[in-house]
C-alpha cells in the first residue's frame with residue numbers, strides 16, 4: 246500500500262461536465278473535486294476545505310450571467326476567507342474578472358483554458374496559501390491575520406483593498422481615516438503583513454487611551470532614573486517596532502509638544518528616550534489612524550501641518566459599514582459561522598427576518614458593533630437559526646418618520662433601496678436583479694426609468 250501524502254484538493258466549480266473531466270485529467274497532482282453549482286460548491290468547501298478553488302462565474306440558474314458566480318464567490322469567502330479563488334473570465338468578461346478581484350478573488354484566467362497557464366496559477370495559489378498558513382501558525386495567538394482576515398465583497402471597499410495591497414510594500418507613511426469599528430487596525434495589520442517588515446513586530450498604541458503625561462515615555466521609552474518610579478531603562482513602542490510597523494491609533498489625540506518630537510523622529514529617524522541624552526537610530530514604519538478630521542485640526546492649529554504631511558503620504562479613507570453595499574449581510578453570516586463554532590455549534594445561520602434586520606440597521610458602531618451583536622445573538626439563539634429577536638436591534642431610524650410621508654413616497658423609497666441592493670448583488674445584471682426582486686425585466690426597466698436610476 247502506498248504511504249504517499251494525500252494529494253491536495255483542488256475544487257473546480259464548473260457546470261460544463263466535459264471541461265470538468267479535462268481538468269481532472271490535466272491536474273493529476275491534485276485531487277480534483279468538481280461542483281456544478283453554488284450549493285454543490287459550498288458543500289464541497291465545507292467538506293474538503295480546499296486551499297484553492299477555480300470558479301466559473303456563469304453557473305446555473307444564470308449560466309449566461311455572472312450573478313450566481315459572484316454570489317458563490319461571496320459565500321465561499323464568507324465561509325473561508327483564506328481560500329484562493331481563481332475566477333474564469335470568458336471572452337469580453339474582463340470587467341467581471343477585475344470586479345471579482347475587487348471582491349476578493351485571488352486571480353483570474355481566460356477561457357478557453359490554457360491548461361499549462363492555469364496550472365501555474367493554481368500551483369502558485371497553493372504555494373501562497375501554504376506560506377500564509379505557515380505565517381499564521383508562526384504568529385499564532387495574534388488575532389487578525391492578513392488582508393485575508395478582512396471580510397468584504399462591497400465595491401466601495403475594492404479601492405481600499407487595492408490601495409493597501411499597493412502601498413504595503415512601499416516605504417511610505419499611511420494615514421487611515423475612518424469611524425470607530427471600521428477596521429482601521431485590521432488594515433494597519435494588513436499593511437504590515439504584506440510588507441517586507443512582516444518579519445518584524447507590529448506594535449499598536451492608542452494615543453487617546455494613554456494619559457498625556459505617560460504618552461511620551463510610552464512612545465519613546467525612558468532611561469533609568471528619568472522620573473520617580475523609573476527604576477530601569479524601558480524601550481518605547483517606536484523602538485519595540487524597530488524593523489516592523491508602529492500603528493498610532495487616534496493620532497489626533499497626540500498633544501502639540503509631543504507632535505514636535507514625533508516629527509523629529511519621522512524626519513531624522515532617530516529618537517531620544519525620556520531622560521536620555523543620546524540619539525538612537527530606529528527603523529520603524531509608521532501607520533496612523535484617526536476618526537477625526539485632521540484637516541480641520543490643522544486649520545485650527547491643533548495639529549502641526551508639517552507632521553500631517555509626514556504622516557499622510559498616502560491617505561486611505563475607509564467607508565462606514567452603512568456605505569458598503571451588501572457587507573452587513575456578508576459579515577453577519579461570517580460572524581455567525583465563526584462564533585457558532587465555539588459558542589453554540591447548533592447554530593447554522595440567520596433567519597430571513599434576522600437578515601432583513603441586519604440589512605435595515607445603520608450600524609453606527611460599524612463592524613465592531615455588528616460583530617458584538619452577532620456574537621451575543623449566537624449565544625442567545627435557541628434553534629438552528631439566529632432570529633431578529635436574538636439580534637434585538639432597534640427599529641431603523643427612517644421608520645419613525647414614515648407617518649409624516651405619503652404612501653407613494655414611502656413606496657418609492659423602499660423600491661429604490663430594494664432595487665439598488667438587488668442590482669449591487671447581481672453585479673448590475675438586470676435579469677439577475679429582476680429575478681431577485683420577483684419582477685419581470687420590463688417592469689424593472691420601467692422602475693429604473695421612472696426613478697431616474699441607471700441599470
Ligand SMILES: Nc1ncnc2c1ncn2[C@@H]1O[C@H](COP(=O)(O)OP(=O)(O)OP(=O)(O)O)[C@@H](O)[C@H]1O
Nearest residue numbers: 389394395396424425426427428429430431612613
Ligand atoms: N472587514 C472586516 N472583516 C472582518 N472583521 C472585521 C472587519 N472590519 C473590522 N473587523 C473586526 O471588527 C473589530 C473592530 O475592528 P478594528 O479594531 O480594526 O476597528 P478600528 O477602526 O481600528 O476601531 P477603533 O477606531 O474603534 O479602534 C475587530 O474585531 C476586527 O477584527
